[in-house]
Amino acid sequence: MNGVGIAPRDLTLFPRYTGGLLVQDANCDKRLDPAADPVVGGLIGVAPQGATGQAATSPVGADGKPVQSGSVLRHALFPAAAGGGKPNPGLLPIEFRAGDKPGLYRPTVELVGGTVTSSRLKPDSRSAGETLNPAGVISRPAAPINP
Numbered sequence: 001m002n003g004v005g006i007a008p009r010d011l012t013l014f015p016r017y018t019g020g021l022l023v024q025d026a027n028c029d030k031r032l033d034p035a036a037d038p039v040v041g042g043l044i045g046v047a048p049q050g051a052t053g054q055a056a057t058s059p060v061g062a063d064g065k066p067v068q069s070g071s072v073l074r075h076a077l078f079p080a081a082a083g084g085g086k087p088n089p090g091l092l093p094i095e096f097r098a099g100d101k102p103g104l105y106r107p108t109v110e111l112v113g114g115t116v117t118s119s120r121l122k123p124d125s126r127s128a129g130e131t132l133n134p135a136g137v138i139s140r141p142a143a144p145i146n147p
Helices: none
Strands: 004-007 020-024 039-046 055-057 095-097 106-111 116-118
Touching: 020 055
Parallel strands: none
Antiparallel strands: 004 020, 020 039, 039 106, 055 095, 106 116
16 A cells, blocks of 8 residues: 555544554645545554653655655665665555653554554664664664665
């Protein structure tokens, strides 16, 4: 599914989606507006007790608009037959910021109708080479690409 991004949560209309709403940009204006575009799912956030500041958002592109699914390019070193340099259909980029407490953070992505993906993030036990900036974003060294 292309053209999807993460909009702020609306606990009145979607109390289940505590981490944000998955909205499909149906009118192609690069804005994620749940009032004008269909809500196709949401994020369910689990964090350590008392944690604040955690968030899952769509990254912002050079144009200042959210990067939507299907617009992230595959690396140009991938073979052309594997889509090198072309958009990666359906790939939803998510930027996650951990909260102010150490412990387990588990954002779960759920589509309306039942498809669920869950990740376990524990920023206080990073892998070798990973760093955590003051905003709580984990950075990993780039992995080499072998075409």
